[in-house]
Amino acid sequence: AEIFDKETYQDNSVAGVVTGLAWTSVGGEILFIESSLSKGRGKLTLSGQLGDVMKESAVTALSYLRSKAETLGIDHRVFDQYDLHIHVPAGAVPKDGPSAGITMLTAMASVYTQRKVKAKVAMTGEISLIGKVMPVGGIKEKILAAKRAGIKEIILCKKNLRDIEEIDPQYVKGIEFHFVDRVKEVLDIALTKSLVDQPLKFTFSQEPKNSQD
Amino acid sequence: AEIFDKETYQDNSVAGVVTGLAWTSVGGEILFIESSLSKGRGKLTLSGQLGDVMKESAVTALSYLRSKAETLGIDHRVFDQYDLHIHVPAGAVPKDGPSAGITMLTAMASVYTQRKVKAKVAMTGEISLIGKVMPVGGIKEKILAAKRAGIKEIILCKKNLRDIEEIDPQYVKGIEFHFVDRVKEVLDIALTKSLVDQPLKFTFSQEPKNSQD
Amino acid sequence: AEIFDKETYQDNSVAGVVTGLAWTSVGGEILFIESSLSKGRGKLTLSGQLGDVMKESAVTALSYLRSKAETLGIDHRVFDQYDLHIHVPAGAVPKDGPSAGITMLTAMASVYTQRKVKAKVAMTGEISLIGKVMPVGGIKEKILAAKRAGIKEIILCKKNLRDIEEIDPQYVKGIEFHFVDRVKEVLDIALTKSLVDQPLKFTFSQEPKNSQD
Amino acid sequence: AEIFDKETYQDNSVAGVVTGLAWTSVGGEILFIESSLSKGRGKLTLSGQLGDVMKESAVTALSYLRSKAETLGIDHRVFDQYDLHIHVPAGAVPKDGPSAGITMLTAMASVYTQRKVKAKVAMTGEISLIGKVMPVGGIKEKILAAKRAGIKEIILCKKNLRDIEEIDPQYVKGIEFHFVDRVKEVLDIALTKSLVDQPLKFTFSQEPKNSQD
Amino acid sequence: AEIFDKETYQDNSVAGVVTGLAWTSVGGEILFIESSLSKGRGKLTLSGQLGDVMKESAVTALSYLRSKAETLGIDHRVFDQYDLHIHVPAGAVPKDGPSAGITMLTAMASVYTQRKVKAKVAMTGEISLIGKVMPVGGIKEKILAAKRAGIKEIILCKKNLRDIEEIDPQYVKGIEFHFVDRVKEVLDIALTKSLVDQPLKFTFSQEPKNSQD
Amino acid sequence: AEIFDKETYQDNSVAGVVTGLAWTSVGGEILFIESSLSKGRGKLTLSGQLGDVMKESAVTALSYLRSKAETLGIDHRVFDQYDLHIHVPAGAVPKDGPSAGITMLTAMASVYTQRKVKAKVAMTGEISLIGKVMPVGGIKEKILAAKRAGIKEIILCKKNLRDIEEIDPQYVKGIEFHFVDRVKEVLDIALTKSLVDQPLKFTFSQEPKNSQD
Numbered sequence A, B, C, D, E, F: 001a002e003i004f005d006k007e008t009y010q011d012n013s014v015a016g017v018v019t020g021l022a023w024t025s026v027g028g029e030i031l032f033i034e035s036s037l038s039k040g041r042g043k044l045t046l047s048g049q050l051g052d053v054m055k056e057s058a059v060t061a062l063s064y065l066r067s068k069a070e071t072l073g074i075d076h077r078v079f080d081q082y083d084l085h086i087h088v089p090a091g092a093v094p095k096d097g098p099s100a101g102i103t104m105l106t107a108m109a110s111v112y113t114q115r116k117v118k119a120k121v122a123m124t125g126e127i128s129l130i131g132k133v134m135p136v137g138g139i140k141e142k143i144l145a146a147k148r149a150g151i152k153e154i155i156l157c158k159k160n161l162r163d164i165e166e167i168d169p170q171y172v173k174g175i176e177f178h179f180v181d182r183v184k185e186v187l188d189i190a191l192t193k194s195l196v197d198q199p200l201k202f203t204f205s206q207e208p209k210n211s212q213d
């Protein structure tokens, strides 16, 4: 079977890579959202055998990010002049569901801002188009998987607090939980202020001048 | 199961979010139509596992809005130079049918005008391309769900009046009903005159001059 | 079940709305073809759960109209610079077949010329690409439905005359029939010379000059 | 059932309409290929519930015509600046097979040259990309249908001669047969030298100058 | 049934027509690859009910040809400014498999160079993207079909030599075999140095100047 | 059955051809990734009956390469002005899975840099979007196939080391193994510093000047 190298990802030196938590028929698992940008025309590519709910989740995260670009200090031309690719290894394993929403959003925010993702943080939660974080299932299994993988902080929807309270404290010992309502809080926690080493330097073609109406 | 945070949406500080009423196999439910704009080329994105009738309903609402742009004070260039995304949480729950038509239209009108949506209002009704409001089913169950969610005003098609008359008055106590024929009436009720806080400031690229024929 | 508001449509103050006659498993029915234009790039949108025969019928009607634009006094730039949407309520009811051909053509002709459609007229007939009107089925049931809905004039293909002759005269009393061969005759009967109230004023972007060859 | 008005088409005053011969499970039948042009960007639209073999046949005919444009006196800009629509009534009847190839080619040649099609001519034959005419089946049934419809001349592939020889002479009396190998011969027989009444006057946008290499 | 006119194709006066060898459930058969160019935007059209393996084979052949354009004396602008159509009669017969690869490549090379194809040559072999010729099956049946059709030379992959050695010599008497490894050898054998009669004269729109980097 | 010419590929004189290792139901096999570039608009074509996992793998490899273009000395305009085709012979054999990821990436890197691929090297490993090499299955069978084909060096993911240790040493004698974590290491081993003979000379159209932001 596929052997997945969890440790390798604990290094946060690359922009756009974020640790999520998945819940499969065989229990909780760590998953990684990878993103990359290359000069292009604003195309979005999704890979990793993602189901349609997960694809819509990625598209929703991107729309949210684009509508908040100014706030996040992202030059809007990047959405037209660079292509974004989101990949979720392992490439042959089908994945679906909305629970990677905040993970994908954080990965996108990191790759577009080139800000470093905090180390040893994982997250799970659905994202809405206006930036709400919504609760998801399989919390207990996901927490156990995070713990096995050496995760130190976990970001969850406030409404998932009750799920944590039902877990025997010994299983969550040593993990710091962040319960959030809004995507903004996720980014405040998970995106550091530092740029990654060798950040991508965006360059743009000239556009016709804008006139404000 | 998914736990849906109804209260959070009662806040109307964000443009483009409107409360609808859905009717599922397990009874009535509140649903939220979220919309967002970002600079682009006029693409429409629909997400939330919407069925084809619901997608056509969104497209019909948008065509109506575009054909009435001038009347609503919307600069037509916005339809070419911004992308519109309509999302209906929760992302994994399939939804279909025409009854969110007026809700989607109101959300679009709010996001394009940046006008605030009236608080604690919900609505259900099919929209036609020329702006008629048409009756829908499941009214009783929808009303009960609205009441549970703290809704104070409900907008319905005039032809749904008979459905309301069959409900025991105690269940509708405290709810103000608006029975309408035309989309214009929906917007008069549900869209306030105030802009949202921090309204989006639209900017446009220059276009070739128009000559009237 | 869906309750359909037939009377509301008897008003002909809006361009692009025409009454058709449909034949379903439960008898004849009135249906409405709605059309609208908005500034765009010449896209055609069809909605209302239309089957592929009905979609081809709409496309054929549009091709006929475009090829006859000059004769009808339509500036050909409108086909490139405005988007056309044809919708057939109710949005959740599947519809198919070629018999709405002349109804769709008339709706398109009205919306592109902004001429008023004659009140209390209904029609049913297949359209060919070169403007022939072809006979359709279910005439008796359609006539009865038209009568119930208060229709005063009905346009049919000449080849459907035999179907009318087989109906007991008392059922068609008070209805004026027009039997036609060509689309031109349909438009002569159904499109008035008056523009609708508040007609859409078309504006066009400049194009490169044409040189006649 | 659908009643099809064969006589109406015997008039050849319109460009782009040609009579073909089809062979269905219930015998031979006349069919009509209709074509129309309207200012556009060179789009090809096919309608009439055509199967994929018949669609490929249309596309092949168009490629042949385009590659021979100069020979036929067609300005090549017409393929870029006008949209072509091919429709085969009746719109609800599925049709397939390659045997309308030469009929579609003749219709296209007529509509692009605005030359009149010879009256009372019908044809059936597959077309190849390089302009060969290939034999087709159902000849006997097709001939009988043509005769019933008042057809006076029939164009067939030379290789279908043997099929004609097997028909009792009384059934083909009064019909003139043309046996051909090449599409060029079909056009020589079926396209008259006269333009139709009120021929379409093509106008073209300016293009960048060509340099011959 | 369809009767296929093999002799007609033995004439090699037209560019882009090449004889291949197919192997079907009822034995070997001759097939013809036809190609044509017309002014356009570089679109590739494939017809003749080709299966997906055969379509990929055509696309692979075209990529090879494009990457070798300079060597073959083909102006690369032709790939952008002309449309290529590949058709395999008879139009209603489904065809699939990779064995027409070299035949399609030769047809493309002929139509783009307007060089005459050698008369009475047939070929069968898979093509790889870098121009290797790979062996195919059904060799014995294909040879017999070629012989019946009057073919005098056959081009095969060197790895198919063993298949020929197993055939009783009397069946291959009078046929010259060419065993090849590379597409270049195929073209050397099958493409003559002479242009076809009345070769297509390519004309090109001006392009922005290139700067070599 | 298909006879596959393994030796022919051992020659590394052509850019963009790399040897991979596949694992099928009948054991291990050598496969070849072929790639070619031709002037175009940046289109990616994949052929060889590739399944969707393998296609995503190719797209992921290309995104990685594009995001690292500068590091690899690749002018980013090549991704817009040349078309890339990846083909995996034999064309009729379906292939799928992520294990050709590093092989495809190496082929792409070779064709875009025109650097020669090291002779007698084979590889197998999944690629992630950020350039990690991930382990794959079927290692033993793949090694045996490589050995039979005369391969001298094999590149594998470090996590596949354990699979090698389980193989009887006599089977791997004479093969040098490279265990890697990152794509960069793969390219360091497999891509030589020399250009291929007659390297493709890239030429680019002028673009609007860039302004760095």
Ligand SMILES: [Ca+2]
Binding pocket: A051, A052, A053
């Ligand atoms: Ca699904």
Ligand SMILES: [Ca+2]
Binding pocket: A019, A020, A021, A022, A099, A100, A101, A103, A123, A124, A125
């Ligand atoms: Ca997650």
Ligand SMILES: [Ca+2]
Binding pocket: B051, B052, B053
């Ligand atoms: Ca449906």
Ligand SMILES: [Ca+2]
Binding pocket: B019, B020, B021, B022, B099, B100, B101, B103, B123, B124, B125
């Ligand atoms: Ca609703």
Ligand SMILES: [Ca+2]
Binding pocket: C051, C052, C053
């Ligand atoms: Ca159908």
Ligand SMILES: [Ca+2]
Binding pocket: D051, D052, D053
């Ligand atoms: Ca088919």
Ligand SMILES: [Ca+2]
Binding pocket: D019, D020, D021, D022, D099, D100, D101, D103, D123, D124, D125
């Ligand atoms: Ca025919």
Ligand SMILES: [Ca+2]
Binding pocket: E051, E052, E053
């Ligand atoms: Ca297949």
Ligand SMILES: [Ca+2]
Binding pocket: E019, E020, E021, E022, E099, E100, E101, E103, E123, E124, E125
């Ligand atoms: Ca062949």
Ligand SMILES: [Ca+2]
Binding pocket: E097, E098, E099, E135, E136, E137, F092
């Ligand atoms: Ca084969």
Ligand SMILES: [Ca+2]
Binding pocket: F051, F052, F053
């Ligand atoms: Ca699959």
Ligand SMILES: [Ca+2]
Binding pocket: F019, F020, F021, F022, F099, F100, F101, F103, F123, F124, F125
């Ligand atoms: Ca491999």
